[in-house]
Amino acid sequence: SVEGDAIKVYVRVRPPSEGTALPDGDQGLCLSVLSTNTIRLHSKPEPKIFTFDYVANMETTQESVFSSVAKNIVESCMNGYNGTIFAYGQTGSGKTFTMMGPSDSDNFTHSLRGVIPRSFEYLFFLIEHEKEKAGSGKSFLCKCSFIEIYNEQIFDLLDSASAGLFLREHIKKGVFVDGAVEQVLSSAAEAYQVVLTTGWRNRRVASTSMNRESSRSHAVFTITVESMEKHNEIVNIRSSLLNLVDLAGSERQKDTHTEGLRLKEAGNINRSLSCLGQVITALVDVGNGKQRHICYRDSKLTFLLRDSLGGNAKTCIIANVHPGSRCFGETLSTLNFAQRAKLIKNKAIVNEDTQGNVS
């Protein structure tokens, strides 16, 4: 079906934080939500209208965000498909709130809990349901890993002692982080309490001890769901991944395609121009359909999530925006990014040439 292929884009507008909006209403806001899928940005001279799959206004509840964004993805994960949910936006736009819930709460039952804990609940609810339906013939194994990408380096949040892990590919299992701890999960509460709170705490700890801000790192939480079904003597194993990604604040991502017409600074006059490669790469990119190889790789994040970005997976991006007019620039760039994300599709460039075959 057409709907399964393109990336779904969901925009959520957080309530203005204190001091950004004037108490008496619209003033100080740079956007308004027109309907459940359009948003108007008060740009000058002409206001700009953006259309997305959904637009959540400030009143939208966590529950409603979950059901329109994640429910479907968790379900297809149970059916053997990979799913990914990204949260994108500038620091302070509500990414972590949307994904995790209120930051001061480790409480799994908090009414404001976010997409991640709700996804656990729902996943294990579905697993229980399946088990009941199938009886003893079917069993499940859930494992999870939690990693952080900071400054193009990969850290394992479940093993604070480790550092500098590497991405590798397996012909059957796809991309994986070599050496990352995988923890077996038996319930949603366990997933949340044991793993996520520890992992999240590690992330925060890391942000002080090594002088990095959490908003400068991407956190990728991955659940592997393996189901085993026995029909007589035949064993059928199916496995799928659910990735939950809290991206670094978009204002930090100046290295990626979000960057506009800026010039890159020379690294160091004495040794090297570290960015020259990027300029050349851009030149080669423009080239026509000729066969070519570009020596500079994608970022770690896009490599890890290659399947999700235009692959064989269900993917959703939650673009979080802050409505304050001070955030106009970042909001515009977030909305532009989200707009572009909708165009990402599975590009099946098949090598075919029919010259000489039509006779």
Place this chain on the structure above:
Amino acid sequence: MAAAGDGWAAAREKFRSARALSAVESRKDPATEPFRSKYAARALLEEVKQLLSGAEEGGDAVRRAVLEYELGVNHADTEELSAGEEHLLRCTRLLEPQRLSRRCVALYIQAQVGAGRGPRRRGGPRRGHASPLLVSPQNNLGILWSERDEIKTAQTYLESAEALYHQYMKEDGNPPLDPSEHFMEEDEQLTDQERSKRFEKAYTHTLYYLAQVYQHLEMIEKAAQYCHTTLKRQLEFSGYYPVEWALNAATLSQYYLSKQCFMEARHCLAAANVIFSQAGQVPSAEDNEAEQDQQDLRQRKAEIARCWIKYCLNLLQSARKLLEDNIGELDLDRQLELKAQRKKEEDEKENGRKKAVLFVTSDICDSVLAMEEKVSCAYPLDFQEAREIFLVGQNYVHEAKEFFQVDGYVTDHIEIVQDHSALFKVLAFFEEDYERRCKMHKRRVDMLEPLYADLNPQYYLLISRQLQFELADTYYEMMDLKVAIGNRLEELDSHTIKKINLLAQLAIKYYELFLDSLRNPDKVFPEELEEDVLRPAMVAKFHIARLYGKLITSDGKKQLENMQTSLEYYTFLVDYCEKYPDAVRAVETELELSKEMVGLLPTRMERLRAKLCAFI
């Protein structure tokens, strides 16, 4: 005078501290106060400015300009662009009258570049640089017009800096004073050699920024030219990491490939190999790290090998394009014509173009030339020439595969094998013997099939599809060759018939696998095809239709069935294009033929049916 002398000493001291704060200390500033040292440096610079304006005799225009320059850079670094711009403009205004003098030219150029330059990126050095960045004050330049998306303005400043450099080198040419020297004692002054080095490097940066400006303005050719010149200057003034330089040159070769400039591409690659070999062993304190560096080095080497593979592949493919006739076979007349033409060109020896793009101004000249001699950059015109290029390509395939093994590097590994297969495919074009040509295609099958069998489409859907299609096409081609071989025989023997049918069925199998991969989770084929799979899907359908038409059987009923299936696939194309007229563009030839077949087949089937009935 003594007081002024003291003031001067104090000014010098403060200036020195400011530079140290700005360049060294600021790297250690906490995230909560990222500009602490920069602000401290700014305060010092302001004090120096006070001191100088108090003491008239010490406050000559050039020193004031240096201060304005430093303040401009400082403001720009701390994200106060407008203030920074003002300082830089004041700096250039002060220098304007004597901008071509030895004392001023370097500073003036740097101010211009600073005014046109991109934003200073904060944050640590990028990964991949083993040693910490050396601090070089004059690199920490100015204001960022590009920050305000005004690339055109940046261009103006940078181009004027470029022009000034040329004018100065023409009119004077002596190593100019480095800006920092204006606050040094006589005995601390730099040597001419050091001056020249710094000046040339600042100019290299000007070119590097211009390369970016042109890239942003989509003046691609000009941007490439400036990238090339930047690389060249890095070599000349030995300001580069060998590995990084080699990767840049190898990547640049891929730009030239897309422009079909094979000589330039080869030159870049040869230079990349030579410079890369300078990288050698990376010494390191910890074993673990050393191993990592070695691994890194091996990967870079494999990356350069992959650029070479593309070079060989493109050269062969372009030659094929030149040589093939309208059904994709070698055009013998064209071949003779091109050979004659080449002979003529060789006699004339046009060397003018070649000189302009060479890197070899230094001692690597001979090595690069030796490297270049190993592979031609002229279009191969017959099998022998094609084979030589093929073999070079194949060697690089082996080299690249040494690092990019399937275990750990699935995507890269398969891409390399795909290139290998493509090399065989294009080599087969030059082969006149059909049996041997068929064997080359068999080699392709042998390398692709086992990879495909192992690959999990859940994670590698795209590659999986590519392999399905390529395998289908290869079998299709082999079948065609067997048919052609069979046609030369008096009579088709049963062995050949079996072979043809087997190959056709395998081709059908892989086309069907490809088409199945387009089905949705509920196994339903899409009503409307996505644009990116439209053509391949239609071609797959069309080829399946033809394949059913080619299957050989003596069983009349079976033959009728095959014709029926063939008709259904042809009909799919016709119906689809009727329903979605946009699709017509993608498959014009195929559609035309399908329409023809949809018209013809029913009559043929009718005749066959009548014949069958007559037998009963």
